[in-house]
Amino acid sequence: MTTIDRPTYRIVGTRPIRPDGVEKVTGKAQYGADVRLPNLIQGRILRSPHAHARILSIDTSEAEKTPGVFAVLTHKDFPVAEDKIEELGESAVNLKELSDNILASDKVLYKGHAVAAVAAINGHVAEEALKKIRVEYEVLPPVLDVRDAMREDAPLLSETRFTKSMSGQASDKPSNIAAITRFQGGNVEEAFAAADHIVEREFTTKMVHQGYIEPQNSTASWNSDGTLTIWTSTQGAFVVRAQVAEVLRLPVSKIRVIPMEIGGGFGGKIPIYLDPVATLLSKKAGRPVKLVMNRTEVFMATGPTSGSSIKLKMAEKDGIITAVQAEMAYEAGAYPGSPVGAGAMTMLSPYNIENFVIDAYDVVVNKPKVSAYRAPGAPVSAFATETAIDELAKAAGMDPLEFRLKNSAHEGTRMVTGVPFPRIGHEECVRAALESPHYQSPIEGPNRGRGVASGFWFNAGLQSSVSVAVNVDGTVNLIEGSTDIGGTRASLAMQLAETLGIPYDDVKPIVADTDSVGHNDVTGGSRTTFASGLAVVEAAKDIQAQMISRASKLLNAPEGELRYEDGAVVSSDGSKRIPFAEIAAAQGRTGGPIYGNASLMARGVGGAYATHIVDVEVDPDTGKVTVLRYTAVQDVGTAIHPSYVEGQIQGGVAQGIGWALNEEYYYNEDGTLANASFLDYRMPTTLDVPAIDTVLVEVPNPGHPYGVRGVGEVPIVPPLAAVANAVAEATGHRFTDLPISPRRVVEELHGLA
Amino acid sequence: MENFDYLAPRSLTEAYAALGSGRTSLMLAGGTDVIVQLREGRKQCDQLIDLKHIPELMSYGFAADGTLEIGAAVPLAQLYEDPEVRRRQPALCDAATIIGGTAIQSRATLGGNLCNASPAADSSPALIALGALLVIGSDRGTGEVPVEAFFAGPGRSSLQPGEILLQVRIPALGAREGAYYHRFIPRNEMDIAVASAGVRIGLDESDRIVSARVALGAVAATPLFVPSAAEALIGQPATRETFEKAGAAAAAAATPITDMRGSAAQRKHLVSVLTVRALERALERIREAR
Numbered sequence A: 001m002t003t004i005d006r007p008t009y010r011i012v013g014t015r016p017i018r019p020d021g022v023e024k025v026t027g028k029a030q031y032g033a034d035v036r037l038p039n040l041i042q043g044r045i046l047r048s049p050h051a052h053a054r055i056l057s058i059d060t061s062e063a064e065k066t067p068g069v070f071a072v073l074t075h076k077d078f079p080v081a082e083d084k085i086e087e088l089g090e091s092a093v094n095l096k097e098l099s100d101n102i103l104a105s106d107k108v109l110y111k112g113h114a115v116a117a118v119a120a121i122n123g124h125v126a127e128e129a130l131k132k133i134r135v136e137y138e139v140l141p142p143v144l145d146v147r148d149a150m151r152e153d154a155p156l157l158s159e160t161r162f163t164k165s166m167s168g169q170a171s172d173k174p175s176n177i178a179a180i181t182r183f184q185g186g187n188v189e190e191a192f193a194a195a196d197h198i199v200e201r202e203f204t205t206k207m208v209h210q211g212y213i214e215p216q217n218s219t220a221s222w223n224s225d226g227t228l229t230i231w232t233s234t235q236g237a238f239v240v241r242a243q244v245a246e247v248l249r250l251p252v253s254k255i256r257v258i259p260m261e262i263g264g265g266f267g268g269k270i271p272i273y274l275d276p277v278a279t280l281l282s283k284k285a286g287r288p289v290k291l292v293m294n295r296t297e298v299f300m301a302t303g304p305t306s307g308s309s310i311k312l313k314m315a316e317k318d319g320i321i322t323a324v325q326a327e328m329a330y331e332a333g334a335y336p337g338s339p340v341g342a343g344a345m346t347m348l349s350p351y352n353i354e355n356f357v358i359d360a361y362d363v364v365v366n367k368p369k370v371s372a373y374r375a376p377g378a379p380v381s382a383f384a385t386e387t388a389i390d391e392l393a394k395a396a397g398m399d400p401l402e403f404r405l406k407n408s409a410h411e412g413t414r415m416v417t418g419v420p421f422p423r424i425g426h427e428e429c430v431r432a433a434l435e436s437p438h439y440q441s442p443i444e445g446p447n448r449g450r451g452v453a454s455g456f457w458f459n460a461g462l463q464s465s466v467s468v469a470v471n472v473d474g475t476v477n478l479i480e481g482s483t484d485i486g487g488t489r490a491s492l493a494m495q496l497a498e499t500l501g502i503p504y505d506d507v508k509p510i511v512a513d514t515d516s517v518g519h520n521d522v523t524g525g526s527r528t529t530f531a532s533g534l535a536v537v538e539a540a541k542d543i544q545a546q547m548i549s550r551a552s553k554l555l556n557a558p559e560g561e562l563r564y565e566d567g568a569v570v571s572s573d574g575s576k577r578i579p580f581a582e583i584a585a586a587q588g589r590t591g592g593p594i595y596g597n598a599s600l601m602a603r604g605v606g607g608a609y610a611t612h613i614v615d616v617e618v619d620p621d622t623g624k625v626t627v628l629r630y631t632a633v634q635d636v637g638t639a640i641h642p643s644y645v646e647g648q649i650q651g652g653v654a655q656g657i658g659w660a661l662n663e664e665y666y667y668n669e670d671g672t673l674a675n676a677s678f679l680d681y682r683m684p685t686t687l688d689v690p691a692i693d694t695v696l697v698e699v700p701n702p703g704h705p706y707g708v709r710g711v712g713e714v715p716i717v718p719p720l721a722a723v724a725n726a727v728a729e730a731t732g733h734r735f736t737d738l739p740i741s742p743r744r745v746v747e748e749l750h751g752l753a
Numbered sequence B: 001m002e003n004f005d006y007l008a009p010r011s012l013t014e015a016y017a018a019l020g021s022g023r024t025s026l027m028l029a030g031g032t033d034v035i036v037q038l039r040e041g042r043k044q045c046d047q048l049i050d051l052k053h054i055p056e057l058m059s060y061g062f063a064a065d066g067t068l069e070i071g072a073a074v075p076l077a078q079l080y081e082d083p084e085v086r087r088r089q090p091a092l093c094d095a096a097t098i099i100g101g102t103a104i105q106s107r108a109t110l111g112g113n114l115c116n117a118s119p120a121a122d123s124s125p126a127l128i129a130l131g132a133l134l135v136i137g138s139d140r141g142t143g144e145v146p147v148e149a150f151f152a153g154p155g156r157s158s159l160q161p162g163e164i165l166l167q168v169r170i171p172a173l174g175a176r177e178g179a180y181y182h183r184f185i186p187r188n189e190m191d192i193a194v195a196s197a198g199v200r201i202g203l204d205e206s207d208r209i210v211s212a213r214v215a216l217g218a219v220a221a222t223p224l225f226v227p228s229a230a231e232a233l234i235g236q237p238a239t240r241e242t243f244e245k246a247g248a249a250a251a252a253a254a255t256p257i258t259d260m261r262g263s264a265a266q267r268k269h270l271v272s273v274l275t276v277r278a279l280e281r282a283l284e285r286i287r288e289a290r
C-alpha cells in the first residue's frame, strides 16, 4: 500500500469484522425471498414472446375465472403517469416510460417485456392462469443493433420520438436516436494535420448484465386505510418509494418501503420492475402479494448495460496525445437513457488532451432498457481510448505506462466538460503500477502478453441522513438509510467510532426503512462511504456537542472550557476528564436522551482513478484466453476498511474480465435472448479468475474529513482494455470487438470468420 | 409446473407395470435434467417413475471378461470414486468428472445423460469411443444396442414407450489400448461442450494402430460416431501426422450449427484440435501403462 500524506487513525484503516457478517454466514439474514406474511399469495408475470409488437387486445377473463386466482393486472390498472423526469441518483428516468416498462401499454419493445400479471394462491396456479390470458399482437420487425437502429429506414420503436440535442430538438423526423451530445475543445483538424502518429479504430461491445446473484423481488401489502408497505431488494428504499409514488400517483407519505438485505445490485437494483405490480395486485386481491423473478426474467427483462459502437481517432506528437475524435453510440434498450454521456465524459479523464470532439448518441433498440452497471458507460469508452493509447505508445516507442504518465491529468486539468479537476491521483496510480512487483517482473513464454490500462470514475455525492442514539451503556445505535451492498455498515460504523473515539464494537448500525430515518439517495455512484460517511461525521459532531454540554453539568465547568477528545470530554487545562460511557450513563438526569442527527447534500466528491496490469496466455488452437496474473492499482483516497476496498476492487476486476472475455447478450435474429441463464451467459467462475493483487494508493480526498473517495465503481473501468491490450501482445492481433471469446479469437487467428 | 404423480417401483416388474398403465411417464434417475425440464415447463408427464429403488439399476461391477457393467441409475461420483473404475476405464471418468460439479455428479447418472439425448452430453462420445453397449428392457424382454445407435435427434433417443435403459456395458481395454475423452468449454467449469471428442486406440507391438474408434459431441444433431477418422488411423503409425489426418476426417464428418455456445466454423476447427489432442493423450495413457 502506498500512502501519501495521511494522518494515522485509531480505527480508520483497520479491518474489523462486518456487523452483518454473522447473520449472513449463518443464513439468518432476511432477503426479499424470505418474506412471509399471513395470507401471502404469489404473483407471476406474463411476458411478451415478441421483440417488437403492437398490443391489439388483452383478454384476461379466463384467467380471472381460474380457481385460486385472486387478481389479474394489465396496464389499464395503472394511473397514467405524466411525462416527467425525476433525478433518481444515476438514472434519470422518464416515468411514463418507467411505467410502460413495468407493464406494457400500447407496444411491447423487447422479448420478455411484461404484459400482464396474476396473483394466485400459489405459483403453480398463477402460472396456469397466465396461460389463459389471450394477447393479440401485431408483430413488427425488431431492430437489435445500435448502428442498424440509427439508419434512416430502421423500424421505429416510437413514432413520436425525435432526436434531442443540447440545443433542443435535432431531428425533424422521428428517430431511434433519442439524443446527441457533443463535447468539444481546441482544434482537432490542426492537431491531426501536425501529428506524428494517428490511430483510427472502430470498436463494438455487446450488452452485458451485472449478474447479481439475487433476483429482483417485491412483496407488497395494501392496507385498508390506503397505506402501503413494500418489502424489496433495492439499492435505495427512498428511490423505490419515490418511483412507486410517481407511477401509481400516490403520496410518498402513504408508502413505507422496507429494504431487505440485498444480494448484489451493481446499479441494476436502482430502477423498479415489480413493486407497482405487487402493489396493485395486492390492492385488487386484498392480500399481500409476493413477486420473485426467475433468472431468465432477470436476464430478459431487467436492466443490463449498453452494447456500443465507438469510432475513435487519436493523434500523438512527440509523446503527447494531441487530439481525439470520437463518435460513440450506445444502446439504451427499449427506452432512452443509455450512459453514453458518462462514457464520453470519462473516456479522456485520465489524460490532459487539448483538442477533442466527442459525439455521443443515445439510441433505442428492441432489447431491455439498460440500467446502471458499475461506472455506467465508462468501461466501454475506456476500452476504446486505452486501446488506442496503447497503439500510440508503441508508435511513439514509449513504454505504455510511461506514455500514460507523460500524458496524465492532474489537479487543474480540465475535464471535457471544462470543469477543472481537484486533487486527483492518476499519476500516483501509474507510478505505483510502474514500481509494482508485477510490472517489474518479466513476462516470458510463448503466446503470453501483458497489457495495461487506466480508468476514471466521477463518484457521486447526493443526499444522506443518519441518526445516532446514545445508549446508557455507552454504546451507540447508528440508524442509516443506505442499503448495505459492499460493507457500508462497517465503513460507516468505523467513521462513527473514529469520530466519537469509542470502540468499533460499541457501534450498532441498522439500515432503517423509509418511515424511520431521513431521506437517503441510492447506494450507488460509489457514494455511501463518502456521503453517508460525511453525515455520520456530522452526526458524531452533534453528539460531541451534546456530550460537552452534559459534561459541563457533571463536571461543574463552563462549556467554553471543555473540549471533546479521544472518547471523553476534557477541560482545557486537562485537569478534568469524563469518558463517553459515564456521560452516556448519566444522560437521563442531565437532560434526557442524547441523540445526534445529520442530513446533508454531500459536496466535495473526489474522483477515482485506477491503473491495471494483466498477463494472459492465449491457446492459439482453441482461442481460449487464460488470465495468468492481475494487479489493480487504485487511488482509494483513504481506505476506511482496506479488506472491503480490496474486495470491491477484486469484484470489479472479475466482472471486467468476464466482460472482456466471455460475457455477452447473444440475440437470435428474432430478438430472442439465446443465453438467458448463468449456464450460457458466461460469467467467470472462481476457476477462471486468478488471485487479484491490489495496490491501494491513498491520495486523500480533500472534500472528506477522512479523505474518502468512492472505490466501488472504477475497478471495472480498466479491465476491458487491459485484457485486450494483453491479448494483442500475446497474439499480434488487435481485438476491437468484445467479448474476446474463444470463438472470436479462433476465427480471427485461423481466418475462419 | 403441472401436477404429476411420483412412483417409486421396487422392481423392474413393478416399473414395467407402471409404464404400461397408459399414462404419460417420465423416468427419474438423478433428476438433474428432468426436474429442471419439468420446472421450466419444457416437459410434462402424468407420472414420474423413480428408478433409484430398483436394485439392478443401482449396482455396477466388472464381469469375468472384464466388461464394466453399470446400472443405469448409478450416480457418476460413485463410479469415479472407485479406484478400480478409474484404473481400468479412465476415459469413462474423463466424462464423469466433468459433468456439472460435485453436487451434480453425486446425483447424475449415465442413464440420465444418455436418455436425455443431448448432442452435447459428455458421456455419449466417451461411451461410443469405448464401444459400449446399452441393455434395454421392457415387459417383452431385453436387448442390446451400441451407444452410437441409441440417438435419434436432439433430445430424442431410440427408446420406445415402455422401455427402460437398464445397463451400460463397457468392454475391457486391452494391454495396448488407451482411450481419452475431453471437451472444449470457454470457462474452466460450469459450461456445456462447444465441441468434444472421445477416442480409443489399440497398438500392435511396433506401435502401429490396429484398432480405433472416434466419436464427437456437440457438432451434429446427435453424438457422432466417426468411422472415417478410425479409417485414417488403422494401419498407420501412432504419430502426430496420422492423428492430424484423423482430425481432418473428424472435422469433415462434423455438421455443426452456429448458436450462442459457438459458431459452426469454430466447432469444425475445434473438432480437429480436440481429436488430435485426445489421440495424443490416449497414446500417453498406453505408454504410461507400460
Ligand SMILES: Cc1cc2nc3c(=O)[nH]c(=O)nc-3n(C[C@H](O)[C@H](O)[C@H](O)COP(=O)(O)OP(=O)(O)OC[C@H]3O[C@@H](n4cnc5c(N)ncnc54)[C@H](O)[C@@H]3O)c2cc1C
Residues within 6 Å of the ligand: B026, B027, B028, B029, B030, B031, B032, B033, B034, B035, B036, B051, B072, B073, B098, B099, B100, B101, B104, B107, B108, B109, B110, B111, B112, B113, B114, B115, B116, B120, B121, B122, B123, B159, B163, B164, B165, B166, B191, B192
Ligand atoms: C448445473 C448442471 C450442470 C450440468 N453439466 C453437465 C455437463 O457438464 N455435461 C453433461 O453432459 N451434462 C450436464 N448436465 C446435465 C445432466 O446433469 C446430465 O445429463 C446427467 O447425466 C443426467 O442424469 P440424471 O440421472 O440426473 O438424469 P435425469 O434428469 O434423472 O433423467 C434425464 C432423462 O433421462 C430419462 N431417463 C433417465 N434414466 C433413464 C433410464 N434408465 N431409462 C430411460 N429413461 C431414463 C429421464 O426420463 C429424463 O428424460 C448438467 C446439469 C446441471 C443441472
